Amino acid sequence: MNDTENWQTQNDNYLAASLEWLRLRLLRLASSNAPELASESEPKGRLYFRRKHKTVPRPRRVTDEQLASAEKARLDAEQMSPPPALLILARHLGAKLGQSLSRFEQNILLLCAAMELDPRVASLCAAAQGDTSKPFPTFALAMSLFEDPAWDVLTPDRPLRFWRLIEINQPGAQSLTASPLRADERIVNYLKGLNYIDDRLTPLLTRVANPADTPLLSPSQEAGAQSILEHFHRQSSQPISLIQLVGVDPMSKREVALRVALELKLTPFRLRSDLLAQHDSELETLTRLWQRDSRLLPIGLYLDAHETNSTESNDRESRSVRQFLERMSGLVLLSTRDTWTGLDPNRIVCEVDKPTPSEQQAHWSKLLGAHYDTPALLAGQFSLNLTTIQQIAALHLNRSAESDPNDPQAKTTKHPNHDSIWIECLSRLRPKLDSLAQRIDAKATFDHLVVPDVQRELLWSIVGQARHRTVVYDGWGFRKMMNRGLGISALFAGASGTGKTMAAEVIANELQLNLYRIDLSAVVNKYIGETEKNLRRLFDAAEEGGAVLFFDEADALFGKRSEVKDSHDRYANIEVNYLLQRMESYAGLAILATNMKSALDDAFMRRLRFVVEFSFPGVEDRKKIWRKAFPRPMPQVDYEFLARLNLTGGNIHNIALNSAFLAAQQGLDEVTMPLVLKAARTELLKLERHINEADFQWKEPKREVAVA
Numbered sequence: 001m002n003d004t005e006n007w008q009t010q011n012d013n014y015l016a017a018s019l020e021w022l023r024l025r026l027l028r029l030a031s032s033n034a035p036e037l038a039s040e041s042e043p044k045g046r047l048y049f050r051r052k053h054k055t056v057p058r059p060r061r062v063t064d065e066q067l068a069s070a071e072k073a074r075l076d077a078e079q080m081s082p083p084p085a086l087l088i089l090a091r092h093l094g095a096k097l098g099q100s101l102s103r104f105e106q107n108i109l110l111l112c113a114a115m116e117l118d119p120r121v122a123s124l125c126a127a128a129q130g131d132t133s134k135p136f137p138t139f140a141l142a143m144s145l146f147e148d149p150a151w152d153v154l155t156p157d158r159p160l161r162f163w164r165l166i167e168i169n170q171p172g173a174q175s176l177t178a179s180p181l182r183a184d185e186r187i188v189n190y191l192k193g194l195n196y197i198d199d200r201l202t203p204l205l206t207r208v209a210n211p212a213d214t215p216l217l218s219p220s221q222e223a224g225a226q227s228i229l230e231h232f233h234r235q236s237s238q239p240i241s242l243i244q245l246v247g248v249d250p251m252s253k254r255e256v257a258l259r260v261a262l263e264l265k266l267t268p269f270r271l272r273s274d275l276l277a278q279h280d281s282e283l284e285t286l287t288r289l290w291q292r293d294s295r296l297l298p299i300g301l302y303l304d305a306h307e308t309n310s311t312e313s314n315d316r317e318s319r320s321v322r323q324f325l326e327r328m329s330g331l332v333l334l335s336t337r338d339t340w341t342g343l344d345p346n347r348i349v350c351e352v353d354k355p356t357p358s359e360q361q362a363h364w365s366k367l368l369g370a371h372y373d374t375p376a377l378l379a380g381q382f383s384l385n386l387t388t389i390q391q392i393a394a395l396h397l398n399r400s401a402e403s404d405p406n407d408p409q410a411k412t413t414k415h416p417n418h419d420s421i422w423i424e425c426l427s428r429l430r431p432k433l434d435s436l437a438q439r440i441d442a443k444a445t446f447d448h449l450v451v452p453d454v455q456r457e458l459l460w461s462i463v464g465q466a467r468h469r470t471v472v473y474d475g476w477g478f479r480k481m482m483n484r485g486l487g488i489s490a491l492f493a494g495a496s497g498t499g500k501t502m503a504a505e506v507i508a509n510e511l512q513l514n515l516y517r518i519d520l521s522a523v524v525n526k527y528i529g530e531t532e533k534n535l536r537r538l539f540d541a542a543e544e545g546g547a548v549l550f551f552d553e554a555d556a557l558f559g560k561r562s563e564v565k566d567s568h569d570r571y572a573n574i575e576v577n578y579l580l581q582r583m584e585s586y587a588g589l590a591i592l593a594t595n596m597k598s599a600l601d602d603a604f605m606r607r608l609r610f611v612v613e614f615s616f617p618g619v620e621d622r623k624k625i626w627r628k629a630f631p632r633p634m635p636q637v638d639y640e641f642l643a644r645l646n647l648t649g650g651n652i653h654n655i656a657l658n659s660a661f662l663a664a665q666q667g668l669d670e671v672t673m674p675l676v677l678k679a680a681r682t683e684l685l686k687l688e689r690h691i692n693e694a695d696f697q698w699k700e701p702k703r704e705v706a707v708a
Contacts, residue, residue, distance in 0.1 A: 007082060008193050014077040014084040015191065018110055019118050021070040028062040029145055030127035085191045086110065092295040093163045105153050105160055107146045111137045112166050112183035113191050136180040143177070163292045164285075186293075195297060197269070198289045204275045208258050208268040208302050215259040216386045218355035218363070221252060225259040228350050232264075242325065242347035244334045248540050250306050251385045253352045257302045257333045266300035268333065273305040277320040287327040294330040302333045309533060337536075354385055357470050367393035374421060380470035381513070382425050382545035383587070392424045426514055429546030436523060436538045437516035440550070442505040449506050450617065450624045450649065451499060458612045459503055462490055463510050465609075466589050487543075487586040489607060491554075493597040494614025497650025500593040501552065503612070507591070508548045516542070517550045518557075532578045542588050554592035555599040576601060583607050617649060625649045629656035636672045641698055645680060651687070655679045673698060 078084060083091075086109070090101035101109070114121040115137065122135040129141055143149040153160055154176060160166050165187050170179040186198045197205065209215075217225060232240055243260065245253040254270070261268035279286060290301060303324070308317040325332065325343060334340075339349055355363065357379045363386050364375035384392075399420065430439070446456070465472075465488050473479040473486060492500040508515035523534045542549050551557060558579060583590065584607050592608070594600060605611075617625060623643040629652050630637070647655070656671075658679035663671045677696050684691050 007080070010077070010080040011084045011193050014074070014080065014086075015117065017070070017074040017077040018086070019114055019121075021067075021074045022107075022110060022114055023118070023120065023124060024062050024067050024070050025145055026121070026124035026128045028067060030124065030130075031061050085193055089187070089190060089296065093159050093165070093292065101159050102148075102150065102153070104142075104146055104148055104150055105158070108137075108139075108142045108153065108160060108181075109165055109183060109187070109191075111142060111145070112181050113188045116183060116185075116188045117192070134180075136182070138178055138181060140177040162288070164288055190296060197293055197297065197299070201286065201289055201293065204271055204279070204286070205269040208254055208261070208270050213258075215255045215262070216390060217255050217259055218359040218386055220356060220359065221256055221352060222259070224350050224352060225256050225263075228256075228260050228348055229263050231348050232260075240331075240346055240348055241329060242332050242334060242344045244336060244340065244343070244347055244349045245352050246336055246339050246349060247352035247354075248337060248543070249352070249354045249385055250304070250335065251387050252354055253306075253335045254302065255385070255387065256350070256352050257335070260333065261300040261302075264300065264331070266298050266331070268300045268302045270302045270304055273303065273308045273317045273321050276303075276324055277317040280316070280320045280323075283320065283323055284327065287324055291328065291330055300331050300333060301328075302335065304335045306335050306337055307533070307537075308336070354383055357383075357474050360384060360386075360389065361470075363389050364393070367397075368421075376470065378421065378425065380467070381511075382429075383543060384425070384428075384545075388428060392421060392428065395424060396421050422512065426512075426546045429541065429544050430514060432541035432544075433514070433516050433538070433547055436534060436541070437518050437549070440501075440505065440508075440515040440517055442508040442515045444502045444505040445509055446506055448628055449499060449502055450621050450628065451503070451614065452621070455503075455612050455614065458610055459507060462488060462507055462589075462610055466507075466511055484584045487583075488589045488609055489583060489586070490589075490591050490610035490612060491597070491600075491605075491608045492591060492593040492612050492614060494595060495616060495648065496595050497648030498614035498616060499649050500614050501550070502649070503614070504548065504550045504591045504593065507589075511548070511589075513545075513589075514547045515550055516547050517552050524557075535578065535582060539582050539586050539588075542590075543586060545588060547588070549588065549590040551590065551592045554594045555596045558592060558594075558600050558604050580604065580607070616646075619643050622647065622652065625652050626656075629653055630660075630671065634671045636670065637676055638673055638698065641673075642676065642680075645695060647680075647683070651683050655683050658682060673700070 078087065082088065086106060089109075090106050094100045111121075115125075125137055125141060126132050126135040128145065129138070139154055152158060156162060161168070164184055167182045167184060168176070168179050169182065170176060186196075189196070215225075228243060232243070243257075245256060247253055257268055276283070276286075293299065294301070303321065305317065305321050308321060309315050321334075322342070325334070334343075354360075360383070361375045361379035364378050367390060368375060433439070446459075449456070449459075451459075469486075469488075473482075479486065492503060494500055505515060518538070523538065524531050538549070541547075559576070580601070580603050583604065592600075592604075620643075622645070623639050626637070626639045626642050642652075655676060656679075659671045659676045662675040662679060663669075666675075668675075677698060681691060681696070
């Protein structure tokens, strides 16, 4: 028999001895209340007595020797080590830390729990109170039944009521002392040796991780966790009840929380702030139940308020979290994106960042081995926590192990553009952005783009900086000199159709990243603070490195701030101010496109690293665009003639596509020049531009006839 089984057996023996002692006390009280003689009119063969006009079975007499023997047996069973559950509970749930439930309070709890543990106790309670309508414990019964009664056990701040150890059913105007008492189900099971989290809390909680798991932390994160623990242990004279973990990556904060909790020999459970807000009417009860369980179990609370905005006074989640923390007395690890003010001044605040690029590269190398040369490229492009890196690497290695070694297509190429790891990184990041932005399938390359050499060089510079950020920032030490501006932001300015969107596609395609056009309808919200919250989620997700953000019609979001005349102006300016700050701290690649450059706020211009002007294409450029507008050469199309039409690349693409549909409708195998000109007329009419008939006087060139 192991230690747990041995303790359980001894605890059962203690409960059995305690219940026998309780039954004898109830019998003695019942017999002391019974009259000496029964009525002659009552049935023979059994003794009865009358009490308040109700007939109750006469209890048997209990001698002092019987009661003393039962009490001695109870005290002997109590000498087990560890102590029985009732005494452990009494020590942990005293009125104050370091105090214990009084003997009288322990006996009341035993009396209430006995109703669930022994079916005979209900009738004994009725007999002891001389009333068959009272087969339940009451405070009045306890006062008569046990020694050293104390009236203050009834007060709400004493353990029995404060910790919800007993429930009082007080209907109508019934007095407190005569009201039925019932032991809490969780407490009854605890006395039997079953220790678990209260089932009223379990729907709100999830275990942060399996206690057997080892937290996965980078050296910088491990240093932060050790700093918390050292600070925690130094404050033993004034126990710390709140550890605030601040940062943008929830997974990294969970790993640090797990590390701290396991070091403190606690199992951490996660409670989301939105669930807390949904149960704000039960906040007092939930708080008390968690405090009670945290004294009975080695558990810690990881309160996840990562998405909660503490700066908004009308935010329901923020209010619920603050009210919950004000009522808490146990240890809480609070996860927030930014530091919250107005909390416990004795709290520990720890900034938890993602692993540095060099730490990510080292972890990639450790997992992938020496046969891969992609770790530097992966760490340079993606900003991932170690848990995600480990999941992706394990998935890739498992697939490689299952592939046929003789299949040449199964061999993983070293180029990240074709590497399954690279593709898996992109797919992991997509779900975070798909709800806030529109993904564009980038197919255009530099071969498709027709722009002057100066603009082409600028676009290649953007690609080059995105690829070599790790070398410059970490290898050459620029990251240590810069707090902001680590991202790459570019403005594409020019008239509609001059190639701004295509240029964004070209960059995303060259970098093999997802391109996301920001959908204003999904980001902008009429409710105060929601737009900033959506933008924050957008930038946080994109900052992991798997996407290029493309703000089309950027002047709609990045417009100039106006003079404040009413609350609408003030909140509109707040949104612009947030964008200014977030763009400067953004570490990824963002492209802004506008055909109204002058409408942008001047402060944005300072934060842009590149400004690329897309001018109206000249004749030579239009000729190149016409040739690239068709997927294959069209012998009957006169590119020289079409280049005379004053059109942008976007217009030319529309005309080429519409002419192809006209050819298909007529059953032709290829596009002809008359069809292109017809589509061009339609495009100009759409643009409400004047049509010069001279531009459409095209004559088919004469074909030389071969002489036999």
